[in-house]
Amino acid sequence: PVSGIEDLKNVATIASGSIEMGRIIAQAADKVGDTGSTVVEESQTLIDEIEFTEGLTIDRGYISPYFVKDQERQVAELVNPKILVTDAKIDDVNDIVPLLEQLVKTKDPLLIIAEDVTGEALSALVVNKMRGVLDVVAIKAPGFGNRRREYTQDIAIATGASFVxxxxxxxxxxxTIDMLGTADRIVVGKEQTTIVTDGKQQEAIDARIAQLRREEETAETDYDADKCRERVASLGGGIARIKVGAATETELKDKKLRYEDALNSVQSARELGIVPGGGACLAHLQITLKEKIMDAMETEDERQGALIMIKAMAYPAMQVAENAGIEGAVVLAKIQNLCEEKGFGYGWDAGSMEYCDLMERGIIDPAKVTINAIENSASVAGLVLTTECLVTEIPIQMSEEDKQRMFDQQNMAAGMGPGIS
Structure with a gap:
């Protein structure tokens, strides 16, 4: 398991390829804990900064992918939006036309949180979004039954909205617009929505948290008490905002993607823990689990498939060595010998070209990433076996004469004249 901020820093550093990024992400993740959220934003400066604000996270994403603005990140962002919170199911567009007309005039973005948005109402919202008439996103309210009503009331209090x-x-x-809630910023993803509140409702939030703590103390069942604690955590978890600075647009885009990749790695590490990196985990499992895996297979076909997978488990460690210019088979054999002699965790550090305790040195991977690598590779291999075909590009073999002709054409197009043979 992840034991502290140092483990988080190591995971984030390896995923992002930057010690400084790893430090910032670890600081953010440690501060907000399991109940808070971390979002990545663009900064107008040249440096990366971290800022902590109040907010809440909802485990629901956009109802329709047509609400997405940022196709690469697959998220919709609303800046200084209005928020409609209701327990109703919205399917008749006429129910919300009066409100939409007001928002078109003020040009305020809108987040709709409802039991559901379907039919003509959803179609109208999507059309207006795509035409640029109104910046709107709709999500389903979290929870079910009575719990949904309680959660939506919490959201209404946190954003200053009237509960409709x-x-x-x-x-x-x-x-009317006066009945809508407000926020500093909202990020809506496929499965999660993060609301960065503007601080105007902090007293109301504190009062709500105090009320929930009293309800927890008087709860008749453990389930009810757990739900109260969950709601308190949701309201008081907080948001870490990583503001990314860069000199150029290209650098900014690259850094944001690296931050987001590292954040995903940290989340995975928190879910299922960490394992030695550099392919050492799979190299160790190859020798320790081979007999158990083979004994569990019932047919010859299953045994052959298991052998293929067991053999493949050696390749990540070998590839790391090959990438560093070292013979992969030699490094693999040494790693496996060290694991047998000293136990799980030893491997090869490609940075220092040394064999060491990888866990102690901070060369680690989220266990979830390693598990997904095995599952996904097995899935692709199975697909190849069943389809019995692969699609690949055939490289074009060019003669020296063809290469010179192409070079001359490129020079002529650039106004440089033909090259010298």
């Missing part, structure tokens, strides 16, 4: 419910005498067609 018919039993409270508030219908959708009567909602």
């Amino acid at each position: 419910a018919e039993e409270l005498g508030i219908t959708l067609d009567s909602v």
Whole structure:
């Protein structure tokens, strides 16, 4: 398991390829804990900074992918948006037309949190989004049944929104802009929404948390108490905002992607723990689990398939060595000998060209990444076996004469004249 901020830093450093990025991500992840969120933003400066703000995370993403603006990251971002919070199911566009008309005039972005948004209402929102008439995103409210109502009320309090419910005498067609909540920024992904609050409702949030703690103390079942604790964590978890600075647009884009990749690695490490990196984990498992794996196979076909997988487990460690200009088979044999002599965790450090305790040196991988590598490779191999074909590009063999002709054409196009043979 991940034992502290140092493990988080090591995971993030390896994933991002930068010690400084690893430090910033570890600081952010350690500060907000398991209940908070970390978001990556662009900065107008040349340096990377980290800022902690209040906010909450909802385990629901956009209802339709057509709400996505950033196709590469597959997220929709709303800056200084208004927020509609309701327990109703919205399917009739006429219910929300009065509100949408007000927002078109003010040009405020809108996040809709509802039981669901379907039919004509969803179509109208998507069309207006794609035409640039209104910057809007819709998500489903978290939870189910009575729990959904409680969660949506928490969100309404945290954002300063009026909770729209018919039993409270508030219908959708009567909602005005003044009844909507506000936030500093919202990031909506496929499966998660992060709301960075603007700090205006902190007193109301603190009062709500105090109320939930009292409910936890008087809860009749452990389940109810757990749900109260979960809601407290959601309201008080906080948000870490990593502001990425760069000199050029290309550098900024690259750094943001590296930060996000490292954040995913840290999350994976928190879920299932860490293992030695550099392919050492699979190299160790190849020799320790071979007999157990083979004994579990019932047919000859299964045994042959298992042998293929067992053989493949050696290649990551060998490839790391080959990339560093060292004979892969030699490094693999040494790693496996060290594991047998000293135990799990020893391997080869390609940076210093040394054999060492990788866990102690901080050369680690999230266990989830290693598991996914095995599962995905087995899936692809199975697909190749069943389809019995592969698609590949055939390299073009060019003669020296053809190469010279292409070179001359490129020079002529650039206005440089033909090359000298």
